Amino acid sequence: MSGFSFNRFLAVLHKETLEMRRDKATIGLTVMLPLIQLFLFGYALNANPRHLPTGVLTGEESRYSRDLEAALHNTGYFDLRRFASEAEADTALARGDVLFVLNIPAGFTRDVDNGRKPAILMDADATDPTAIAQASAAVNALNATVLQRDLPVPLQNQTGGAPFQIIVHSRYNPEAITAINVVPGLIGVIVSFSTLVITALTMTREREAGTMENLLSMPVRPLEVMFGKIMPYVGLGYVQVFLILAVSVAVFGVPVHGSIALLLAVLGLFIACNLALGFTFSTIARTQMQAQQLAQFALLPSMMLSGFIYPFAGMPLWARAIGEALPLTHIIRIARGILLKGNGFAEIAGDVWPMAVFAVAATGVAVWSYRETLD
Amino acid sequence: MTRYAIDVHGLAKRFGDRQVVSGLDLRVPEGEICGFLGGNGSGKTTTIRMLCGLLTPDAGGGTCLGLDVIKQSAEIRLQVGYMTQRFSFYGELTVKENLDFVARLYQLPNRGKVVADMLERMGLADRADQFARNLSGGWKQRMALAACVLHRPKLLLLDEPTAGVDAKARREFWDLINDMAAEGMTVLVSTHYMDEAERCKRIVYLSGGRLIVQGTAEDVVRDAALVVFDLTGEGIDKVSKRLRGAPGIESATIFGRALRVVGLDRDAMRASLATIATDPGIVTEEVPARLDDVFIHLLQEPTA
Numbered sequence: 001m002s003g004f005s006f007n008r009f010l011a012v013l014h015k016e017t018l019e020m021r022r023d024k025a026t027i028g029l030t031v032m033l034p035l036i037q038l039f040l041f042g043y044a045l046n047a048n049p050r051h052l053p054t055g056v057l058t059g060e061e062s063r064y065s066r067d068l069e070a071a072l073h074n075t076g077y078f079d080l081r082r083f084a085s086e087a088e089a090d091t092a093l094a095r096g097d098v099l100f101v102l103n104i105p106a107g108f109t110r111d112v113d114n115g116r117k118p119a120i121l122m123d124a125d126a127t128d129p130t131a132i133a134q135a136s137a138a139v140n141a142l143n144a145t146v147l148q149r150d151l152p153v154p155l156q157n158q159t160g161g162a163p164f165q166i167i168v169h170s171r172y173n174p175e176a177i178t179a180i181n182v183v184p185g186l187i188g189v190i191v192s193f194s195t196l197v198i199t200a201l202t203m204t205r206e207r208e209a210g211t212m213e214n215l216l217s218m219p220v221r222p223l224e225v226m227f228g229k230i231m232p233y234v235g236l237g238y239v240q241v242f243l244i245l246a247v248s249v250a251v252f253g254v255p256v257h258g259s260i261a262l263l264l265a266v267l268g269l270f271i272a273c274n275l276a277l278g279f280t281f282s283t284i285a286r287t288q289m290q291a292q293q294l295a296q297f298a299l300l301p302s303m304m305l306s307g308f309i310y311p312f313a314g315m316p317l318w319a320r321a322i323g324e325a326l327p328l329t330h331i332i333r334i335a336r337g338i339l340l341k342g343n344g345f346a347e348i349a350g351d352v353w354p355m356a357v358f359a360v361a362a363t364g365v366a367v368w369s370y371r372e373t374l375d
Numbered sequence: 376m377t378r379y380a381i382d383v384h385g386l387a388k389r390f391g392d393r394q395v396v397s398g399l400d401l402r403v404p405e406g407e408i409c410g411f412l413g414g415n416g417s418g419k420t421t422t423i424r425m426l427c428g429l430l431t432p433d434a435g436g437g438t439c440l441g442l443d444v445i446k447q448s449a450e451i452r453l454q455v456g457y458m459t460q461r462f463s464f465y466g467e468l469t470v471k472e473n474l475d476f477v478a479r480l481y482q483l484p485n486r487g488k489v490v491a492d493m494l495e496r497m498g499l500a501d502r503a504d505q506f507a508r509n510l511s512g513g514w515k516q517r518m519a520l521a522a523c524v525l526h527r528p529k530l531l532l533l534d535e536p537t538a539g540v541d542a543k544a545r546r547e548f549w550d551l552i553n554d555m556a557a558e559g560m561t562v563l564v565s566t567h568y569m570d571e572a573e574r575c576k577r578i579v580y581l582s583g584g585r586l587i588v589q590g591t592a593e594d595v596v597r598d599a600a601l602v603v604f605d606l607t608g609e610g611i612d613k614v615s616k617r618l619r620g621a622p623g624i625e626s627a628t629i630f631g632r633a634l635r636v637v638g639l640d641r642d643a644m645r646a647s648l649a650t651i652a653t654d655p656g657i658v659t660e661e662v663p664a665r666l667d668d669v670f671i672h673l674l675q676e677p678t679a
Contacts, residue, residue, distance in 0.1 A: 011479030015468065022467045214463035217427055218480045219453050373448075374429045 008220050012228025016202075020232045027236075030198070034190045034240045038183075038247055052135055054078040055089045055098040059106030063150050068104065068120075071146040077135035099125045099132055102166075112163050119165045136168045183248045184339045185308045188331035190244055191267065192274045193299060195237045199278030200291040202229050208288060213374060222370040226363075230275045237271040238264075257342030266334050266348065269355050273327040276362035283369045302328040327355045380405045380530050380561035381426060383437030383444060388421050388430060388584075395421045396584040399435070403563060403577065405529075408556045410575030411565035414674050418584035419565040420460060423532045426563070427457045440529050453481070456523035460534040462515050466508030470499055470518050473507055474525060481526040489525065497521040497551070513544030520548065524555060531555065533564040537571065549574055569667040578666075580673055587673060592666055601664040601672055602641045604648065606634040609656035621647040625672060637668050 020027070054072070058065050072078045078100065083089040089101045101123045111118035122139060124132050206212040215225070241264065248254040277298060285291035303309060305323040315323065323329045330351035337343035337351075345352075381403040388396045396418040403409045413419050424430040426439055428448025437444055439451050464473045474493060478486045494500045497517050502510065510518060516536055523531060533552070537545045549571060556562050564575070572578055578595050580588040588595050606614070611634040618627035618636060623643025627636045638644045648659055 005482065007482055008480055011476055014479075015465065015472070015476045018472060019465060019467045209466075210459065210461040210463040211465060212463075213429065213459050213461075214457075216429055217452060217455075217457040217459075218477065219449070219482075220480045373431055374424060375431055 004221060004223050009224040009228050012220065012225055013231050016229050017232045020236070026198070030194050030236055030240060031243065033194065034244055035247065037190050037193075038186060038244055039251075050076050050135075051079045052077055052100060052132070053098040054080050054100040054102060055083045055092055056080050056102045056104070057083050057086060057089050058104040060104065060108055062109040064109050064112060065104045067146055067150055068102075068142075071142050072102065072139070075135075075138045075142070077138050093123060093125055100135070108164070115163070117164055119167050122166050122168045124168050139166050139168055142166065182308075183252050183254045184335040185306075185332040187241065187244050187248070187267070187335050188270065188306075188328050189303060189308055191237055191240055191271060192302060192328055194240060195233055195271055195274040196278045196281075196299065197292065197295045198233055198236070199230060199275045200281040200285070200295040201288050202233075203279065203282035204285050204288045204291045207286070216372060216374065222367050222372065226279055226366055226370065230272075230279060233275060234268070234271055237275075238268075241267050254339055256339055258338035258344065262345060262348075263335060263338045266338075266352060266355075267331065269352065269359060270327055270331040272359045273355055273362060276359055276366050280362055280366040280369060283366060283371070302326050305329070306332055308332055324354065325358070327358050330355050378405045379403060379438075380407075381409075381437075381439055381563065383426070383435065383439070385435030386422065386425055386432045386437070387434040388418075388425060389433055394584060396425070396432075399581075399584065399586050401579060401586060401589075403561060405561050406556060406559050407576045408552065408562045408564065408574070410572045410578045411563055411581070412567070412572055412578060412670065413565075413581030413587075417581040419581055420534055421584075422581070423457070423534050423563065423565065427455045427532055428452055429457075453526070454529050456526070456528035456531045458519050458523045458531070458533045458536050460538070462507075462519060464507050464515075464519060464522060466506060469504050469506055470494070470510070471503040473518065474522055477522045477525050483526060493521050493525055513540045513548075516540055516544070516548060517551075520551065524560075529560060531560055531562045531564075533562065535565050535567070537566065537568065545571070569665075569670070572670075573666055580670070582673065582676070588669075596664050596666055596669055599664065599669040599672060600639065601668050602638055602644055603662050603664045603668055604636045604644065605660050605662045606636060606648075606652060606657050607632055607660075608654075608658045610654035611652075611657060614652045614654065614657070617651050618647065621651060623647050625675060635668070637664070637672060 056069060069080055073080055080102075081098070083092065083101070086103075089098070089103075092098045093101050103121045103123070105118065105120070108118055108120070124136060203212070206215060245260070245263075249256060278295065281291050281294040281298075285294055301322065305315065305319055306326055306329040307323065308328065333351050334343075334348045337348055341347075379402050381401055383402075384400045386396055386399040386401075387394070399418070399422060401422070411419050411423070421430065425432050426444065428444065428451050431445065431448075440454050442451050442454075444451065465476070468476065471490060471494065474490045475486065478490055483489050491500075494503050497520065499514070499518060499521060502514060502518075507515065507518060520533075520536065523533075531552075537548055540548065545568070552562055552564065553574070564571070566572060573592050576591065578589065578592055579586060580595070588598065590598065612629060615627045615629055615634050618624050618634075623638045623640040624636055624647050625638045627634060629635075636644065636648070652659060
């Protein structure tokens with residue numbers, strides 16, 4: 001009975017698949033949960049927020065200032081309110097009551113008419129760069145056209161650029177991250193949630209149901225049990241991946257600049273990492289409850305330190321070191337790289353091998369901690 | 376020379392600070408049905424698990440089917456069928472799927488036929504496509520037995536296979552076990568039922584992790600040297616309470632119309648009976664001891 005038997009592996013695989021298929025509730029959850037999470041996080045985190053509270057300080061009441069305010073309002077991004085003093089506006093910005101403050105200087109009309117191309121300062125609260133990114137972009141598109149109708153005739157036909165400039169000044173977080181896109185990261189997060197937790201429960205379920213004793217008394221090897229039990233969930237993991245990708249593209253408009261096949265292949269490795277880790281938890285834990293807690297213990301730091309929620313570059317060195325060890329960190333980079341930047345294998349290779357190392361190490365630990373006796 | 380399917384000596388196992396099995400010697404000749412008896416927590420399950428390699432003994436050793444219980448536990452597993460005390464198959468799989476899974480793990484050739492034959496033999500053919508979780512207690516046990524003997528083991532270890540099963544199902548279950556023993560399979564079966572113990576060729580009694588008594592049912596009864604009196608007639612229910620604890624009397628229990636008084640010292644018992652059971656309506660008669668008298672006697676003895 002020594003060595004790996006493909007037939008025994010197939011036996012375990014078949015049995016596990018039957019059990020999985022008949023567990024309708026779990027199947028339903030593994031299909032529904034990713035979708036719910038995707039919509040929840042996708043909209044909650046990646047929304048393109050409109051109607052942002054915006055303060056206006058104006059040094060003059062003129063046709064131009066009214067044109068400008070109306071144009072900002074019409075973009076749909078800004079809800080304007082007037083402030084009487086700079087101090088008042090600053091306080092409101094600091095408190096977060098407003099996200100922007102537009103400062104129209106005195107003499108704005110005169111400077112425009114004289115062709116001096118005056119600059120208008122727009123302070124922005126950049127603590128949450130995604131929140132203001134789209135709005136800021138909208139502002140920059142305004143310059144050229146907003147005053148067109150009211151300009152003096154000689155200036156209307158001028159081709160030397162906009163008659164004035166709006167300079168968006170990002171406060172609090174000047175290096176706003178622009179390439180951020182939550183949905184590619186979500187692919188990794190959702191897949192690791194479901195695959196890790198489910199496999200963490202598989203061995204403990206056998207133990208609690210008493211079937212473990214029987215399984216151990218039969219001639220079956222640890223690797224056969226492990227692979228046989230894991231494979232059905234690889235399949236389930238891929239179902240989730242397809243769902244998430246389809247919704248990401250169709251609903252959230254995530255661009256696909258790179259190769260989907262490459263992404264799917266690498267996701268296979270990522271799923272393997274999670275399943276091996278889950279299996280390890282499963283062999284260590286005595287009860288399903290413990291297994292669940294171990295899984296959560298692994299998931300939370302993954303979420304925090306992988307660059308999914310907080311930018312990786314902003315973390316201290318030790319946290320980055322932990323992050324580098326986590327498969328989620330690498331799959332998020334890979335997913336963003338392939339989907340958003342069109343990266344190929346050469347660019348992602350640096351993130352593939354750490355996952356491969358993780359998968360092999362976790363499998364090793366899982367097999368090592370699998371006990372063939374009840375001792 | 377007798378060949379032994381089980382031949383172990385000095386087996387010991389400790390869990391934490393609880394010594395569950397200590398210094399256990401056990402020999403079961405090939406082809407015998409050996410009844411494994413003892414109170415709850417006496418170490419029966421732990422011993423069985425050590426015999427099939429699921430637990431590693433702390434001390435002692437020996438052979439199972441001629442294979443070393445410590446070094447060759449993997450080989451032993453191939454030739455032993457172990458039926459766990461608790462139903463340990465997959466409820467979400469049908470009877471047939473469960474058997475098929477077992478057959479595949481043992482890599483049995485001609486699997487489909489082996490499984491079909493076993494379903495037929497065990498009378499499970501009609502229930503082949505039922506989910507195991509929907510089977511009643513008796514059928515679950517029968518399916519478990521089918522799964523354990525599918526690979527034609529030489530040694531069958533049954534851990535309380537008939538607990539909680541009705542009398543008819545128990546009898547049918549034992550008929551199956553007898554048939555298998557007749558085909559040369561050695562069976563070690565733990566039980567709490569006297570009628571089942573009496574069907575065993577050999578009885579082994581465990582207490583506190585030690586083997587206290589072994590032999591045929593007749594041997595065990597004879598060696599215990601119990602003295603038993605049956606009291607019948609009017610007034611036995613009144614004297615039973617007073618007899619308990621009287622000199623020489625170990626137990627006084629009413630079975631229907633008779634009061635059964637058990638002890639070891641005939642003279643002391645007679646003296647107690649003469650002073651307590653004085654009612655003229657009571658008829659006292661000495662009768663042969665039965666196996667259940669012996670076990671209740673053994674259960675009462677303080678464990679060594």
